[in-house]
Amino acid sequence: MTAAAVEDSIIWSDDFMIGIKELDYEHRGLITEINELHANLRGQADQERIGDTLGRILARLHAHFALEEHVMAEGKYAHFAEHKAEHDLLIDEYTEHMFKFRSNPTPAARQALEAVLRQWIVNHILSSDKKMSLMINSDDPA
């Protein structure tokens, strides 16, 4: 997949599928939410509505990472610690940029916030999550 330009929506495609059904479902939901935020930011949405979407994304990220970490622990994934560290860093960076944007919603703050979500999440799914699912699924005797 080519990296999405910041002015485009992220188009869900099979490239994002990692082969673990519940995680694929959540990734798809996250991308839908990120696109909704993008539309809100580009359109005339008020700060309250944008704030709601930002909060929902944070809640979804927490829930998604908790589920994925459970899957990794169950699958005795060898790279659990480094994968979890990526999740923790993403939460930290997203939270930091979310607060910066909410206190001072400049175009630069908006771009930084969207860049964190897009590059981080898209790259994380395409590399780290895929690597994890390949290793877990290959160890699975089923």
Ligand SMILES: [Fe+2]
């Ligand atoms: Fe994930």
Ligand SMILES: [Fe+2]
């Ligand atoms: Fe992950």
